[in-house]
Amino acid sequence: MSERQKTLPLERYMRVAEVVAASHQSVGLTEIAVLTGLPKPTVHRLINALVDTGILEADGAHYKSFTVGRRLWRILYLGLDRDKVAGYAQIVCDDLAKEFKETCYMVRLGQRHVRAIARSAPDQGHRLHVLPGAELPPHAASSAKAILAYQDGETLDRLLPDPLPALTEHTITSRADLEVDLARVRETGYAICDREIDDNVMAYACPIHLAGAGVLYSLGVTGPCSRLRQIPTEELVAALKQGASRFADMLGAVAG
Amino acid sequence: MSERQKTLPLERYMRVAEVVAASHQSVGLTEIAVLTGLPKPTVHRLINALVDTGILEADGAHYKSFTVGRRLWRILYLGLDRDKVAGYAQIVCDDLAKEFKETCYMVRLGQRHVRAIARSAPDQGHRLHVLPGAELPPHAASSAKAILAYQDGETLDRLLPDPLPALTEHTITSRADLEVDLARVRETGYAICDREIDDNVMAYACPIHLAGAGVLYSLGVTGPCSRLRQIPTEELVAALKQGASRFADMLGAVAG
DNA sequence: AAGGTTGTTTCGTTTATTGAAACTTTGTTC
DNA sequence: GAACAAAGTTTCAATAAACGAAACAACCTT
CATH class of the missing domain: 3.30.450.40 (GAF domain)
Known part of the structure; x- marks a missing residue:
């Protein structure tokens, strides 16, 4: 009866990962924030965690763009x-x-x-x-x-x-x-x-x-x-x- | 200087996902707990979250085995x-x-x-x-x-x-x-x-x-x-x- | 150097995570 | 089919992380 209503933290991680994977070119933090509808500081933290975990990888010089990382490919x-x-x-x-x-x-x-x-x-x-x-x-x-x-x-x-x-x-x-x-x-x-x-x-x-x-x-x-x-x-x-x-x-x- | 020492929650999610993906056959909860070194109740919750998010999928009748889910394929x-x-x-x-x-x-x-x-x-x-x-x-x-x-x-x-x-x-x-x-x-x-x-x-x-x-x-x-x-x-x-x-x-x- | 944009830090509040213990279900053995 | 073992689930209080407004820093433009 009682469906999961609250969005799990994991859910937002995945949303960010999806936006990065789906975007036509590499995306920056602000763009991700807009696409996901999440506040900038939140996205910032999520991305950092995703990069730390190896799910995403930063490929820009100044942390500007992200792609799918080794860890995910591996899985x-x-x-x-x-x-x-x-x-x-x-x-x-x-x-x-x-x-x-x-x-x-x-x-x-x-x-x-x-x-x-x-x-x-x-x-x-x-x-x-x-x-x-x-x-x-x-x-x-x-x-x-x-x-x-x-x-x-x-x-x-x-x-x-x-x-x-x-x-x-x-x-x-x-x-x-x-x-x-x-x-x-x-x-x-x-x-x-x-x-x-x-x-x-x-x-x-x-x-x-x-x-x-x-x-x-x-x-x-x-x-x-x-x-x-x-x-x-x-x-x-x-x-x-x-x-x-x-x-x-x-x-x-x-x-x- | 101060590297991330504490393991992020996300890190454990990924470890579970990896074990499931890497295991030769489908794995049950207890086996995942052993392989990851995490306590059973923790694994239980992690798996549920992963399944809710679509990263993993349960394929056994009684939630016994797991595989990589649609969401991950999509990414x-x-x-x-x-x-x-x-x-x-x-x-x-x-x-x-x-x-x-x-x-x-x-x-x-x-x-x-x-x-x-x-x-x-x-x-x-x-x-x-x-x-x-x-x-x-x-x-x-x-x-x-x-x-x-x-x-x-x-x-x-x-x-x-x-x-x-x-x-x-x-x-x-x-x-x-x-x-x-x-x-x-x-x-x-x-x-x-x-x-x-x-x-x-x-x-x-x-x-x-x-x-x-x-x-x-x-x-x-x-x-x-x-x-x-x-x-x-x-x-x-x-x-x-x-x-x-x-x-x-x-x-x-x-x-x- | 003013004005916009993007990325980052801080921090008090809120919320989820954590895992020992106790419990339920399922499967096996005698 | 009772007794046992194994796998899965729930409870719960302490703990830790997530959260995001606001204020900040870096970086382009013009």
């Missing part, structure tokens, strides 16, 4: 229909697996884990253990590292166990060493897992950059060292990067 | 890069214009107006006055009506002038008559403008339904009555609807 990308996304991921993995005759997989950043969402194994050859739905060791898997390299400290803390368990003798077990490796990923644009999970198994992975939302997915290839080492790294990485940007286009045809 | 679509969207719109218009040899255009819902974002005129023949950037009379243009038919009352109030100016003798000038016309649009799936803006000029338009976000765009054809009447309505409407869903796919390949 939207993460909220996408899982089956559809997995479908796209599968297509990309299949093509890549066919090209290299090795197991390819795509991985997604979750709340407290990194998880495979698609996998394609070549018909012949070993079935490797990256199954869709499987969690990957964040400090060892190349696919996980490709994502972690682009997350903030807080996210890293949430994802990385302490201490980092040694899965093989090659596993990176110190946080400092891992940070160095992640810095290398950012420099080169790809991550390697060289016998860090299993002896004789290695993997390459590239981050998938989504416009506005940073890195939430990665695309990887894995296989026995003996076979993978025969493929020139540049060739493999180039194919991964191409697959990554293809997937980003599938999702992000939409984004700025 | 995403509205915040899209304008040039890219206009590019897609242009492609669709060009193809349609070529098919019917009449002027085709796409129109977008703004904060207080309906505006053309793309237009394609056939090489030969009249140049009609729908130019990109032009505002359209919301109570007369078929393209505007195709959008208005799917907006809530508040949005209608914001967009429609009072009184509705008579542009020709055929213009609908009463709000009640307009509502009837809009109801017809919802039934048939297309809008007509029959000499309501100019004598001897008519137009057809179809709404573009975006997954989760409702109708924010429409696609239309316009031309002199003499020529347009010669094309079977069903054929024209079918082509418009196809173009509309093609555009929706371009933008919304991404949406649930």
Whole structure:
């Protein structure tokens, strides 16, 4: 019976966000105040909170104009229909697996884990253990590292166990060493897992950059060292990067 | 010097939204409480507010699971890069214009107006006055009506002038008559403008339904009555609807 | 330097948020 | 079907944030 009559504070935040998103060009504070019908000081405070939270971003020199921020993009990308996304991921993995005759997989950043969402194994050859739905060791898997390299400290803390368990003798077990490796990923644009999970198994992975939302997915290839080492790294990485940007286009045809 | 240390209420709203968006399956209240580290009653209230605002949506029978809501999708679509969207719109218009040899255009819902974002005129023949950037009379243009038919009352109030100016003798000038016309649009799936803006000029338009976000765009054809009447309505409407869903796919390949 | 515009701070009042505790509902087990 | 557990909901007093009028500062114009 008693409907919500009072406007929640959250409601006004959203109204401001909508006006900013909907406006034809970037909008200033006064214009937002007019469009929303809210008093200027109120809008000022709302905008500041929205910017602090990452929902909006200021892009003018003197705090004059605002656009949709990373945080919001992130939520939207993460909220996408899982089956559809997995479908796209599968297509990309299949093509890549066919090209290299090795197991390819795509991985997604979750709340407290990194998880495979698609996998394609070549018909012949070993079935490797990256199954869709499987969690990957964040400090060892190349696919996980490709994502972690682009997350903030807080996210890293949430994802990385302490201490980092040694899965093989090659596993990176110190946080400092891992940070160095992640810095290398950012420099080169790809991550390697060289016998860090299993002896004789290695993997390459590239981050998938989504416009506005940073890195939430990665695309990887894995296989026995003996076979993978025969493929020139540049060739493999180039194919991964191409697959990554293809997937980003599938999702992000939409984004700025 | 004094950074924001206290977490804003908005920050917690966003954290809940993120957890819901990021979680692999749909999440319940208790799980959200665990993942965010917030007390259960707090999460309960936050979720309710988020659902009331349309940021999240409950999809379980008994309020058990949540997904990203319409309101958020809407912001995403509205915040899209304008040039890219206009590019897609242009492609669709060009193809349609070529098919019917009449002027085709796409129109977008703004904060207080309906505006053309793309237009394609056939090489030969009249140049009609729908130019990109032009505002359209919301109570007369078929393209505007195709959008208005799917907006809530508040949005209608914001967009429609009072009184509705008579542009020709055929213009609908009463709000009640307009509502009837809009109801017809919802039934048939297309809008007509029959000499309501100019004598001897008519137009057809179809709404573009975006997954989760409702109708924010429409696609239309316009031309002199003499020529347009010669094309079977069903054929024209079918082509418009196809173009509309093609555009929706371009933008919304991404949406649930 | 006067006049308009836009963005910012202050501050007392009002209102929402917060979370422990107690409670209700729903689902499971024996 | 009673007993138990788990998930969701309500209550409520202390606390914190939102609110917006007014007054202020910065920035363009002319």
